[in-house]
Amino acid sequence: MFQTLRPSVVLSAVAFAACATSKTAGGDNGPVPMQLRLAYSGNTGMVVSWNTYSQLSRPTVRYGLSPHDLYETAWSTISITYPTSTTYNNHVQLRDLKPDTLYYYQPEFSNSTTPYTFRTSRPAGDGTPYSIAVVVDLGTMGPDGLTTHVGKGAGNPLRVNETNTIQSLSRFKSGYDFLWHAGDIAYADYWLKEEIQGFLPNTTIAEGAAVYERILNDFYDEMTVVTADRPYMVGPGNHEANCDNGGTTDKVHNITYDVSICIPGQTNFTGYRNHFRMPSSESAGLGNFWYSFDHGMVHYIQIDTETDLGHGLIAPDEPGGSEGEDAGPFSDIKNAQTNWLAKDLASVDRSKTPWIIVAGHRPWYVSAQNDSSDVCLDCQNVFEPLFIQYGVDLVLSGHVHAYERNVPLANYGVDPAGLNNPKAPWYITNGAAGHYDGLDSLLEPLPYYSAFAQDTAYGWSRITFHNCTHMTHEFVASANGTVLDSATLFKKRTCDVQKNHGYRGHDSH
Ligand SMILES: [Fe+2]
Incomplete structure (x- = not known):
């Protein structure tokens, strides 16, 4: 029976928090990494x-x-x-x-x-071709997450013996330099949804805190096959914010749980802030929330669509925001993120790093319900003008659990050049990496700016920088490694990049 999750048991969650520092739950290998x-x-x-x-x-x-x-x-x-x-x-x-x-x-x-x-990273100005892997919305695989069955009301299980995205990333890792995961990492906050849907055994709220940690650790363990030898660059998503998925409803018992059930340690991005160390001090960014780095011909920027939009806006995960996450903001400085972004973009030496690639969790050009959760118009208001002004080449996002490649566009206007030397940024949403209940249906008919879309296969993005002027984005189906979509962007420009004599070779694709 699920009544064990009634709010009356919340008090016991406090007791759990007070005694949960033995660090032996799930095993105790002491100092073994x-x-x-x-x-x-x-x-x-x-x-x-x-x-x-x-x-x-x-x-x-x-x-x-x-x-x-x-x-x-x-x-x-x-x-x-x-x-x-x-x-x-x-x-x-x-x-x-x-x-x-x-x-x-x-x-x-x-x-x-x-x-x-x-x-180590390739120096700026190194013109040697290379690829990266990108995922958004990737959760725990196996018995606590995405597997061959789902609970009541969920969908998109794996087929029997289907290769999942973590396995696919592992299989192809010799072909990419690093993995970029722009938010929604592990989906530990699905523990409550998975219990309500009968996928996981019911627990109390207090015991649920341990389930949350188990899912988190499952994910980190599963990812180690990739992250132990490929840099793992991450960004914030709403599922890192707190323990209850931003509000979870048990329709049978007519109970809606909110952030008040989450105990310290499972609120305000605590796990995310402790687990990772992104290069924000090297780039004047903020924690694991916004930062940038160079790698070969590319300047990479991670933005935060979840908190700290500034400009008087309430970001989606902030108190009063659309997600009900009650998290952040993380800077006391007015418009800290966009001021940083403008300064960072202005400082890029395009002769050395001609490509500027931005990843943020939440999209605004996407075929989803036009509400403040899936389509982040506030994000668009604060970020798009800067992307246009500074000629950002590609903007990556997820959050919507499907794949959609758009044409380059600015202020809803299609760039007439298409991929042949556009001035406008190119937008690709790929939230199809997979997690429990892993895919969304795109809203049809697809809008005028959508060039290719699919919402039935799990997969990840591989981006290849060929040289100063050509870059290819591919959607790789996790199940069999086939490329379901490929498109190449051309930018007419001259650069001062040179191939490195120490080129080490990669899988060719
Ligand atoms: Fe999300």
């Missing part, structure tokens, strides 16, 4: 992060240019946890590395007999 993940930290830095059941006094990474001689050591004092977490988040920044160079590394107490590897 798990959930390894990397993040670029400037052209000569890399942040190595991992979790442990016990707190480390001095998280340490040994590394070097040979697998047999990890002669360098880096350490920090960052081994942090938060209420309801079962683990500690350890973060160590490795500095003064050679650019575009393969390193071998091991966190302390590792059980692995061979070191892990990472490659």
Whole structure:
């Protein structure tokens, strides 16, 4: 019976929070590293992060240019946890590395007999072609998330033996430099929905906090096959904000749960803020919310569509916002994000990084219900003028769980050049990576600006930068690796980029 989730049990959630710091739930391997993940930290830095059941006094990474001689050591004092977490988040920044160079590394107490590897970022101005992988809206796979069956009212299960997106990303990882995940990470806040729909066993609200953590840890564990040797750059989505999916309704019992059931540790992006270390200090951004970095011919910008839109607007996840998430804002400075964005865009040297690619969780040009949740008109109001002004090449988003490639457009006007040297930014929404209840139906008829759309297959984006003037976006179907959509953008320009003599080779696609 689901009555165990009635609001009267919320008090016991408080008791859970007070005693949940033993860090042994789900196992206790002490200081043994798990959930390894990397993040670029400037052209000569890399942040190595991992979790442990016990707190480390001095998280340490040994590394070097040979697998047999990890002669360098880096350490920090960052081994942090938060209420309801079962683990500690350890973060160590490795500095003064050679650019575009393969390193071998091991966190302390590792059980692995061979070191892990990472490659530092390509310097700005390096014109060597390369690819990246992009996902949005990717959740836990398996018994707590997307699998071959769903609960009552949910849809889009995997077929038996169907390759899921995490498996596909793993299969193709030799073909991309890093993975960019622009929000909605793990979907731990689906625990309540999954219980109400009979997919997971019912628990109390207090026990649900542990289910939330389990889903989160499942996801980080599953992703390690990718994130231990490919930088994993992330952005904020609404499902990182708190524990209740922004409001969850049990129709049978006529109960709607809201953020008030969420206990500290599962509100206000707490897990997201603790788990990752994005390069905001290197780019004058803010935490894991907005930042930028260069990699070869490209300047990448992560924006925050969830909080801190500024300009007197209430962002979707802020108190009073459309999502009911009650999170943020994270800056006290007026218009902090857009002021930063304008300054960041103005500072790009297009002769070295001709491509500017922006990712934000929420779209505004998309074939979905035109409401403030799926179509973020406030985001459009604050961000689009800057994208147009500074000639952003490509804007990536998700949130709507489908794939839609638009034509380049500005202020709802189609650029007559199409993909042949447009002035307007190109918009692609790909929220089809998959999670429990993983796909949305696009609203038909598709609007005039939609060039290709599909809402039935799970998949991820592969973007290839061929040179200064040509870039290809592909939708890769996770089930079999086929490319369901491919389009190449041409920009007429001259650059000062050169191919690196140390080109290492990639899978060709
Ligand atoms: Fe979302």
